[in-house]
Amino acid sequence: MESINRLSQALQDRSATITVVGLGYVGLPLALGFAQQGFRVMGLDDDAPKIDRLMQGTDYINGQDAVVQASVSSGKFNPTRDINCMSHSDVIVICVPTPLTKNREPNISYVEGVAKRIGQLMKPGTLVVLESTTYPGTTEEVVLPLVLAGGRVTQVGRDFFLAFSPERVDPGNPSYHTYNTTKIVGGVTPTCTDLTAQLYQTLLERTDLVKKASSSRAAELEKLFENIFRSVNIALVNELALLCNEMSLNVWEILDLASTKPFGFMRFNPGPGIGGHCIPLDPFYLTWKAREFDFSTRFIELAGQLNAHMPHHVVDLIIQGLGSRGLVGANVLLLGMAYKKDVADHRESPSVRVLEILQHRQADVKYLDPMLPAVKIEGVMWRSVDPSEIAKADCCVLMTDHTEFDMDSILKQAKVLVDTRGWTQGRDLSGYACKVVCLGHGQKAAHPVVSLK
Ligand SMILES: NC(=O)c1ccc[n+]([C@@H]2O[C@H](COP(=O)([O-])OP(=O)(O)OC[C@H]3O[C@@H](n4cnc5c(N)ncnc54)[C@H](O)[C@@H]3O)[C@@H](O)[C@H]2O)c1
Incomplete structure (x- = not known):
């Protein structure tokens, strides 16, 4: 109960630190959005040139260089390759690729790799959200066991929280973007759903734009x-x-x-x-x-x-x-x-x-x-x-x-x-x-x- 209240309060007063893993089409706008809402955001990507370009103030996704520059110089947005930033994050959002293998089968190795590292580095009380598109069951069957295997948390919904929330961005759409498109959230437990809803309500233009699903699946x-x-x-x-x-x-x-x-x-x-x-x-x-x-x-x-x-x-x-x-x-x-x-x-x-x-x-x-x-x-x-x-x-x-x-x-x-x-x-x-x-x-x-x- 204590960790639920602490996270809820940190989301409410914007004191939570949010790590966004994967600064591509999905992750970068999301990270900038959280930074603009007043959160301290760690933008984690293993692609060194991307981190360099962000540090130089270039938005390589939407061309909003001024937003990147202002967010970096205010200290709200911190592009980094240092995975240890996960250890002092209250929220970790996973936005890595989910491609297909050569045989046209799901390749969730990027998600697995990140989930494993989260399990090893996270602090108790963290909310982990998967945004990468994937098959039903990934959050519960793949991410959850890998996070637990790290040994730093023991019970989802109590000493850490886990949910799936898909990104619906439609590149090039002049009317709908991350902040005015209804956001679906589905937690592994009802508490996970509630906290994830609270997270995205800080980002969206209206709180009723967050819709709760019955489960992550x-x-x-x-x-x-x-x-x-x-x-x-x-x-x-x-x-x-x-x-x-x-x-x-x-x-x-x-x-x-x-x-x-x-x-x-x-x-x-x-x-x-x-x-x-x-x-x-x-x-x-x-x-x-x-x-x-x-x-x-x-x-x-x-x-x-x-x-x-x-x-x-x-x-x-x-x-x-x-x-x-x-x-x-x-x-x-x-x-x-x-x-x-x-x-x-x-x-x-x-x-x-x-x-x-x-x-x-x-x-x-x-x-x-x-x-x-x-x-x-x-x-x-x-x-x-x-x-x-x-x-x-x-x-x-x-x-x-x-x-x-x-x-x-x-x-x-x-x-x-x-x-x-x-x-x-x-x-x-x-x-x-x-x-x-x-x-x-x-x-x-x-x-x-x-x-x-
Ligand atoms: N592009 C879209 O319009 C869109 C829309 C909805 C959902 N999605 C889904 O969102 C997910 C991400 O898609 P995207 O288009 O943003 O991909 P992307 O390739 O543009 O970005 C992914 C980023 O993750 C980084 N990355 C990969 N492994 C990493 C690791 N271990 N640690 C840190 N960073 C790592 C890459 O360097 C890259 O910058 C996919 O599952 C995709 O299906 C994409």
Whole structure:
């Protein structure tokens, strides 16, 4: 009871020290948020250049350098590689990666490594929160035993506290961010849930933006379901786009029409595939866990297959655009390497997959992306080319609809444009010489109707 009251008071009066482990897309904004709320925050990352950049006042995630500078100079935000900071922390939030292994199975080695060190270094009374996306059961089945094995605490909910609280950040979203998106918290015990709710209430714009789950497992599954929901719906609309292509119908028109229904319909757009650190990977976490229950997640796997096919379809559209020129030796320019609009992130980007397929098929491929001047793909450094390459390309491929791309200028210069984002739809293209091929807008001659009689 004493440790509960002490932590609760330290959260209330902002005297708690919070360590955020992993200063990436999730951890850095979170750490800065806690620092801005008046907590002393230790930002722990094992990537030395990241720590150096933060110490120099650079926000390498959201470009908010002034916030980093003010937080570092006030002593509220302390970027560090020294893991011993855990030993004098009241709260430790884990934001390390949860990738897949080569066999597409969960790789929770980063979480395990951190949990083990927490167990060895933490002081009694600490609240540990896992934010990394993972399968249901990780907090209780993996993190809890590793923390207990350190021997510094003995009973969860009494002399230390443990919870899962998923991050829901949507990079590039102008309306929703960490501080105004409802935060789910699920503790291993009810006390763990309550303390975690109290922690995030200090951060969010309104206290009712914190929603308690019945358990850490429920919170873990809820997070996976959010991402699977997106993956499945994107796959469904991608399938519709492929069908429209065959049927000489326009998927963008079908979506505009369906979107007029004010209830029971939520629009998802087709595209060249799915990317980012979450949507392509997270569904496999649930598929893997489901096997333990002799359960096959067929819908999820089918969605994965459909989405993985889309980069191949884009290459088919490029071949269609090139016509008799053919793909071998063709100068193909990918417009956009980022996995989505206005973000500087090419992790799991379909552009990378399209680039690889084009290279394999002997096209001369380049990319142009104002958000990503250089990217490393399979150990090779690629650099974004000059916009003058648009006019030189045999085919330009709009992969990412960045705001910075000027459609008029691209259409004026390009010989052929493959549009994978519906960018050209609903626009008058008659004044341009450019040949446009749009994903999901079937332009083949309609199939003849064959009588079976
Ligand atoms: N990126 C998103 O939009 C997003 C959204 C919701 C959830 N998530 C989840 O959040 C988690 C983190 O994702 P991210 O995008 O922030 O990853 P990231 O790769 O951007 O950042 C992770 C950071 O952890 C650091 N790190 C790794 N091992 C460490 C260790 N042992 N000690 C200290 N630091 C260590 C890395 O150096 C890196 O800076 C993942 O589970 C991801 O699925 C991500």
